Amino acid sequence: MKTINHHRRGFLGCTFKAEKQNVKVKEVYLNASFFKQEDTIYSIQNEPIESMYQLEAIIKKYHAGDSLDITVVRNEKYISHNCILYEYPRESSSLFDIEYDSFIYKNLFIELLITKPNDNDFVLFLLQGIDCSTIDTPLLSKNTYRDLMYSLSNFGIPTVRVELFGNGDSDGYKCGKYGFNDIIDLYDAAMHHVIASGKKLILFGYSIGALMVPSLVNRNRESVLAAIIFDTMIFGPKDYFVKNKIRQDILRGIPKDKIMYNARTFDSFIEIVLDGKHSINDIVKQNPQYSTYVEHGLFAGHDTNYYHELSEIDFLSGCKSISLPLLLLIGSRDCAIDFKQHLFFFDSISSTESDIIHKEVFSIDHSFRNETGSIDSECIKCICDFIFEIVMKHIPFDGGRA
Numbered sequence: 001m002k003t004i005n006h007h008r009r010g011f012l013g014c015t016f017k018a019e020k021q022n023v024k025v026k027e028v029y030l031n032a033s034f035f036k037q038e039d040t041i042y043s044i045q046n047e048p049i050e051s052m053y054q055l056e057a058i059i060k061k062y063h064a065g066d067s068l069d070i071t072v073v074r075n076e077k078y079i080s081h082n083c084i085l086y087e088y089p090r091e092s093s094s095l096f097d098i099e100y101d102s103f104i105y106k107n108l109f110i111e112l113l114i115t116k117p118n119d120n121d122f123v124l125f126l127l128q129g130i131d132c133s134t135i136d137t138p139l140l141s142k143n144t145y146r147d148l149m150y151s152l153s154n155f156g157i158p159t160v161r162v163e164l165f166g167n168g169d170s171d172g173y174k175c176g177k178y179g180f181n182d183i184i185d186l187y188d189a190a191m192h193h194v195i196a197s198g199k200k201l202i203l204f205g206y207s208i209g210a211l212m213v214p215s216l217v218n219r220n221r222e223s224v225l226a227a228i229i230f231d232t233m234i235f236g237p238k239d240y241f242v243k244n245k246i247r248q249d250i251l252r253g254i255p256k257d258k259i260m261y262n263a264r265t266f267d268s269f270i271e272i273v274l275d276g277k278h279s280i281n282d283i284v285k286q287n288p289q290y291s292t293y294v295e296h297g298l299f300a301g302h303d304t305n306y307y308h309e310l311s312e313i314d315f316l317s318g319c320k321s322i323s324l325p326l327l328l329l330i331g332s333r334d335c336a337i338d339f340k341q342h343l344f345f346f347d348s349i350s351s352t353e354s355d356i357i358h359k360e361v362f363s364i365d366h367s368f369r370n371e372t373g374s375i376d377s378e379c380i381k382c383i384c385d386f387i388f389e390i391v392m393k394h395i396p397f398d399g400g401r402a
Helices: 052-059 144-153 182-194 207-219 237-251 255-276 280-286 288-295 302-310 315-321 339-350 376-395
Strands: 013-018 022-028 040-044 067-074 079-083 097-105 110-115 122-127 159-162 201-205 226-229 326-331 357-362
Touching: 013 052, 013 207, 022 302, 040 052, 040 376, 052 302, 067 280, 097 182, 110 182, 122 144, 122 182, 122 357, 122 376, 144 357, 144 376, 159 182, 159 226, 182 207, 182 339, 201 280, 201 376, 207 357, 226 376, 237 255, 255 288, 280 376, 315 339, 326 376, 357 376
Parallel strands: 122 159, 122 201, 201 226, 226 326, 326 357
Antiparallel strands: 013 022, 022 040, 040 067, 067 079, 097 110, 110 159
């Protein structure tokens, strides 16, 4: 899986954040950058900027060395400048190799990130949750998917992450415009790309991503060795969206009484959205109190696309039908899951073929972090032990660095 003609997106030397109808500079990373923190991006190439997606889509049209005419608002003054694009930084590690790979899917360039602590014939293949966030995050000090994959690679596990539509270097519309089955099809194509290089796969279904496991296993049965399932959705989609909103409020440090009020209003917001009679924009215009859910990304645009597709999934039957070794992980510190329901659900799966089902409970939250805020080492060891046991039964394992 070597990188071939991987076109890296441009970089203006800073990151951005959305604030209502504006996009502002969040952090500045290069001394040579024209930008300053809290600058408001007024226009790029004479096109007024109104959203993060619009800004990112414009920048992705250009590459390192290209120049852009940019106007910002700084201290109530309009300042224009011709900015030269740099290449976006890449992830790196001193402990293992990281490769940027890519393939073409339906005429779209799709990016893969591969951690390679060795040159084994298997990889752990991540199926991310319902969020549409990028998996390519070299500038962030903390990122759940990256930190989890790095922790596993530190123990010799090679991993693959797929950049979903429109994120990072991947082409496509904004990720939120795609449905659940669209994402499954993309993962299936990415799996074929990895399998073609001679690799066997162990699937890691993270949260909603776990619901994709049965379908993807059935499409690639000869190449999937096992699957790991973590804190997935086992109740109705509406309940999941509301509880996920509570989780986000807690992560943002909102007081408990405010969270409960938010949960009630979010519940009514979900009811209107899922009714399907009005667009989200129209709902927010008519009900300004709901605007915060859209502004802070707490209601992903693809939730309504996902809702009906998720309602049709019989995940329990799907897990029972694939007859593969499964590691079922539950985080007891995750406020957005019903812990007892998860235990009952996982017991229902393991009651059929207990010899290939492993169930483990850890005191971790939804980001695999324990009470200290660190990726939990015991949970990582459990995952690695499961993988080593599976792999050693099927293919030779080289625990050393390539």
